[in-house]
Amino acid sequence: MIEKWKEGTILTTQCCPPRASVSALQARCARRGGLQAALAGGTTTIIDFAIPPKGGSLLEAFHTWRRWADPKVCCDYSLHVAVTWWSEQVKEEMAILAQEKGVNSFKMFMAYKDLFMVRDPELYAAFSQCKEIGAIAQVHAENGDLIAEGAKKMLALGITGPEGHELCRPEAAEVEATFRAIALASAVSCPLYVVHVMSKSAARVIADARRDVRGICCPKRRVLVPAAPGTISTVSGRRIHLVERRFIYHASRVLSRSKGSCTRLGKVVYGEPIAASLGTDGTHYWHEDWCHAAHHVMSPPLRPDPSTPGFLMNLLANDDLSTTATDHCTFNTCQKALGKDDFTKIPNGVNGVEDRMSVIWEKGVHSGKMDENRFVAVTSTNAAKIFNLYPRKGRIAVGADADIVIWDPNATRTISAKTHHQAVNFNIFEGMVCHGVPLVTISRGKVVYEAGALNVTPGHGKFIPRKPFAEYVYKRIQQRDQTCTPTPVERAPYRGEVISLRSREAPEDATAGTGTQAAS
Numbered sequence: 001m002i003e004k005w006k007e008g009t010i011l012t013t014q015c016c017p018p019r020a021s022v023s024a025l026q027a028r029c030a031r032r033g034g035l036q037a038a039l040a041g042g043t044t045t046i047i048d049f050a051i052p053p054k055g056g057s058l059l060e061a062f063h064t065w066r067r068w069a070d071p072k073v074c075c076d077y078s079l080h081v082a083v084t085w086w087s088e089q090v091k092e093e094m095a096i097l098a099q100e101k102g103v104n105s106f107k108m109f110m111a112y113k114d115l116f117m118v119r120d121p122e123l124y125a126a127f128s129q130c131k132e133i134g135a136i137a138q139v140h141a142e143n144g145d146l147i148a149e150g151a152k153k154m155l156a157l158g159i160t161g162p163e164g165h166e167l168c169r170p171e172a173a174e175v176e177a178t179f180r181a182i183a184l185a186s187a188v189s190c191p192l193y194v195v196h197v198m199s200k201s202a203a204r205v206i207a208d209a210r211r212d213v214r215g216i217c218c219p220k221r222r223v224l225v226p227a228a229p230g231t232i233s234t235v236s237g238r239r240i241h242l243v244e245r246r247f248i249y250h251a252s253r254v255l256s257r258s259k260g261s262c263t264r265l266g267k268v269v270y271g272e273p274i275a276a277s278l279g280t281d282g283t284h285y286w287h288e289d290w291c292h293a294a295h296h297v298m299s300p301p302l303r304p305d306p307s308t309p310g311f312l313m314n315l316l317a318n319d320d321l322s323t324t325a326t327d328h329c330t331f332n333t334c335q336k337a338l339g340k341d342d343f344t345k346i347p348n349g350v351n352g353v354e355d356r357m358s359v360i361w362e363k364g365v366h367s368g369k370m371d372e373n374r375f376v377a378v379t380s381t382n383a384a385k386i387f388n389l390y391p392r393k394g395r396i397a398v399g400a401d402a403d404i405v406i407w408d409p410n411a412t413r414t415i416s417a418k419t420h421h422q423a424v425n426f427n428i429f430e431g432m433v434c435h436g437v438p439l440v441t442i443s444r445g446k447v448v449y450e451a452g453a454l455n456v457t458p459g460h461g462k463f464i465p466r467k468p469f470a471e472y473v474y475k476r477i478q479q480r481d482q483t484c485t486p487t488p489v490e491r492a493p494y495r496g497e498v499i500s501l502r503s504r505e506a507p508e509d510a511t512a513g514t515g516t517q518a519a520s
Contacts, residue, residue, distance in 0.1 A: 010408075012405050013400075013403060013405075034330075035073055035461065037420065037421040038075055039448045040354055040420075040438070041358065042449075045078070045403065045464065046077050046353070047383075049082055049107060050081045051107075054115070057093065058081050062101060070459070070463060071459055072459065074459075074461050075448070076393075076403075076462050076464050081106055081107070082107045082108070091125070091129050094106060094129050094130075095133050098133040098135050099133070102467070105138055107138040108137065109139075110144060110180075111173075113144040113145065127188050127190040128190070134468030134469030136191050136473060137190050137192050137193065138192075138194075139195065140195055140299075140300075142177050143176050151168040155342070162294045162296070162343055164344075165297050165346065166282050169300055174198060174201065175202045178205045185267075185269070191270075192269045193272065195325070196274050196327050197277065199308065200307075200311045206271035206321065207315055209269050210269060210271075265484070268473065268477055270322040270386060272321065272322065274356075276302060277302065277308065279355070279359040281302055281309060284302065285302070294339065297343070299348045313363050317364060317369040323379075323386065324356060324378050327352065328422075332425050350428050351426075351427055355415055355434075357436070358436050358437065358438075359432070360378065361436030362432070362435055366409075366435040381394040381395065385473075388466045388469075392464070407438055408436070408437050408439050409436050411435070413434055413437050416430060439451070443461070446460065
């Protein structure tokens with residue numbers, strides 16, 4: 001929702017980047033003002049990660065994060081919980097978190113081998129449990145095995161600098177894992193949220209999965225109902241043409257004689273580019289200044305193709321990608337220097353929580369790729385709906401939290417580490433001139449940022465529980481469960497001869513003869 005306010009300014013709801021690792025214990029910004037930076041940038045709610053070690057308790061990780069955050073947070077927050085291993089204990093704790101603790105999203109890592117990475121059987125089990133308890137599965141989509149071997153290869157070639165980070169994590173590692181995660185989630189009808197989409201290839205996979213026909217097949221009425229506004233086509237054969245506003249879909253074998261058969265439905269998958277992948281690129285990894293290059297190290301890495309940010313923004317504007325985040329996790333230069341002789345030891349993470357809104361406005365709205373309403377959707381409302389914060393968050397209405405940003409689309413600011421509120425000594429958007437500046441940020445009715453000054457109180461922020469089975473996500477899933485469950489084909493029983501495959505082995509008489517000969 002957007003309303004004009006005074007002279008050209010915009011009154012807009014503001015909710016959350018769906019991922020901002022501002023309370024990671026090793027990140028300096030977490031201890032010194034990551035949440036203040038969020039408010040200064042026009043973000044009023046964040047969702048952080050509680051990450052247990054392999055073998056660790058999910059519940060214990062959740063309570064540890066709550067104990068750390070509750071007395072200190074100056075803006076509202078919620079939590080995702082990571083699944084870094086699998087057992088019956090993990091399965092039970094996921095259910096408890098969803099039903100009793102206000103957690104409706106769980107993240108799985110397909111990278112970070114021997115640290116957080118889970119294998120396909122564990123992914124399948126975790127996705128199945130997410131579906132059962134009404135949660136959203138999230139994935140860090142990179143092929144951890146491919147990365148591990150690539151890192152060994154780069155180091156063996158004498159490549160120890162930050163460029164090795166991108167070289168050992170090619171687009172192929174991201175796109176393969178993205179495709180695999182979508183396939184596994186689809187197999188169990190689990191909604192999937194792909195975090196930090198960094199490459200054109202991975203974004204295409206998500207877009208194709210979402211388009212693979214956007215609709216619901218109803219065998220009884222023999223119609224295809226599009227999810228987006230378009231033409232509803234009654235069909236009588238097995239091949240149809242559905243015309244929507246932007247695409248012509250060719251759907252083969254949509255209908256089947258078996259009751260409840262549905263094929264080629266668009267996958268319930270959401271893609272999330274971040275401020276970094278929308279605002280800059282990976283050419284920085286080849287910068288001659290080691291510090292400059294190391295400042296940009298994150299996973300998946302920024303891609304060196306300079307057309308990537310514009311491509312991702314186009315998909316975001318057209319709803320092929322759904323939300324924006326930051327993956328905000330900052331380390332000062334002296335901390336990045338842990339990897340001065342070995343790129344695999346450079347702490348991964350970049351800034352973004354303060355700059356996200358301005359970067360998206362500059363690259364999206366000011367460039368003409370999206371309008372103001374789409375801007376609000378991708379920076380606030382969509383995330384609120386996906387993670388079941390809506391309508392409390394992501395909306396200006398009676399009964400909703402008074403989280404409001406007064407935005408000046410005509411004002412400009414130059415992003416710089418010298419003036420930002422993020423407690424880190426560099427900024428990956430250094431020198432970028434952005435149109436669109438937050439003038440006032442209001443959190444639950446309290447003015448927390450105005451005219452460049454923060455007015456925050458530790459403990460003002462509250463933990464926001466999120467119920468499972470978000471309607472925005474699960475309504476389609478539940479409809480498909482009712483109408484698209486596979487059924488067996490009715491056929492006459494086979495009444496012919498059945499021959500055991502053992503009969504093709506050596507016959508008993510031949511075996512006996514051999515035995516007799518051996519005994520003589």
